[in-house]
Amino acid sequence: MLFAIIMAGGSGTRFWPKSRRDRPKQLLTLHGDASMLQQTVARIAPLVPAERIFVVTGADQAEATRAQLPRIPAANVVAEPRPRDTAPCVGLAAEIVAAQDPDGVMIVMPADHVIRPEQVFINAVKAAVAVVEDAPASLVTFGVKPTRPETGYGYIQRGEALEAREGVAVHRVAQFREKPDRGTAERFLASGDYAWNAGIFVWRARAILNEIRRHKPLLGAALARVGAAWGTSAGPDVLAAEFPEMERTPIDKAVMEKAGDVKVLEVVYDWNDVGDWRALRSLLPADADGNAVRGDVAAVDTRNSVILSDDGGLIATIGLDDVVVVQAGGATLVARRDRLDQLKAMVEGLGDRGYESYL
């Protein structure tokens, strides 16, 4: 059976003032008419029924997450006692899946990415499932065909070509690469051998648990103890005791770069990790001057800007270029788009300025 694991951690800084401590990006409706999380659940729903969809999130956000997903069983929203990066998160999910179905296959996907069109995604998931059904030890990743020399994403270099599945090309992974500099990204794009690492994985639960045990034996043993107690009355206590002590490490580094049978699917869809307010320029409809606008806005002599009025007030702009103006929750951000890398530090400093209530 196929299970879906939606990774919904994350803090509330990159989309401030809309995001807050208890309202991180995946819970926000940034485009369309549903939150990023709700859109992610809807994306996989054609292949996975609600009772096999799990959401792993932070303890602070579990309640709001359940409220947004009334059709998902409350117990399927799993609260991490403390953030430990993706390896413990993925391992915990794999234990839960394996406990329900020893041969269960799982897709792991971030809660806060945009993928279009959905049919191409669905087709890629089917291809991945076919791959792991043939080769039960395989770990499959999604590699998005790059369209620009992006320096903000990790890359996957393709190795030997294997047979195509459902029309999707399958390759061995030659290597994973961290976010490159501009020149390297241009070389990656020109070579045609590299894909963006989209953070989506498909594998049998037992396969990833085996690999975790092999490469991170302490983590594997701790996960096994949690898995053994899962579903019993001791489950919550064992999770609370074990999870915070697990090694804080990403699954890519902990396992994927070392595992034996790692494959990459070449997926060809629009993909956007919605990294910050800049991303809305390609997600919201643009006006004739290239502005992405939502709510009551009067933009005069204004270009290439993102202007959101989510509190009901009017925002009027004159003479702006490449600026982000967002009003939400009683706060207004006005920032040059190319300075948004300072947003996190600004938000983290609000407490020192006496503005804790806006965190």
Place this chain on the structure above:
Amino acid sequence: MLFAIIMAGGSGTRFWPKSRRDRPKQLLTLHGDASMLQQTVARIAPLVPAERIFVVTGADQAEATRAQLPRIPAANVVAEPRPRDTAPCVGLAAEIVAAQDPDGVMIVMPADHVIRPEQVFINAVKAAVAVVEDAPASLVTFGVKPTRPETGYGYIQRGEALEAREGVAVHRVAQFREKPDRGTAERFLASGDYAWNAGIFVWRARAILNEIRRHKPLLGAALARVGAAWGTSAGPDVLAAEFPEMERTPIDKAVMEKAGDVKVLEVVYDWNDVGDWRALRSLLPADADGNAVRGDVAAVDTRNSVILSDDGGLIATIGLDDVVVVQAGGATLVARRDRLDQLKAMVEGLGDRGYESYL
């Protein structure tokens, strides 16, 4: 006796979103802790008691004006039935003064300028009164010593030097000049013969009425009819009938440029006509980065900007230079300072965009 006439007309566009149709600039508290109008009344109060202070304003604004000035008799707030520029306004005030005191002296001053220090202003008023007491037909204007080649003000060229009064130099006026271009303004500044036309006049009521009758006989006759009825039960009806038909013309052009005995005092004080949001940079205390800030503001990597949060929300800025951000009355303006000349047109266009409620 000395009377004060405060000209408090004006629309609500240049300080939008704080200014609105029924709340023009002079009624706003833009700096300090009182409105521009209240600060203007306080400035002249050491020389003129409340019952001899008159405020001429628009019909839409009379009520709000009276509410701001509880110590001024309600009848002293005179509502123009329709805006007719400054010649009818000044003439109406002169008729009212002459009716109370045939030898009355009046100072005419705008409601929305900043003058510092006040003692220098008071001293200049005393000097002007001394001049018109000696020469009853004189029209006296205030010429502010210029400190920069400002292109936004009118200028007065000084002619023959007369005796100083109260330590203030008195000259005949050689000519009035409209707002100059940059090169002309630089020449004016270098010559030392030019002063900024500050829009403040001192004269006997009868002297200005005589000059109006001489140069604008139709206007003079209409004003005389209003003056004859003033204070009788017919007063309001005569004003309502006559005023809208009066010639719409500024007092400078209608009379001052043609009158025989026009003198200019050289006044040396800080003067600011608070033309638009830019002006607040010199009126509000600036932070270390040259920002004028009021209310809850977090300005990061931001310079030379004006940021006002008057609705109680937080405004956070990142990476701005020379930008105006103002939040008031449920609306937010974000504008490059050098594009503020588009503000009037933007505000006037709000109705067409469906945002009438913000006018």
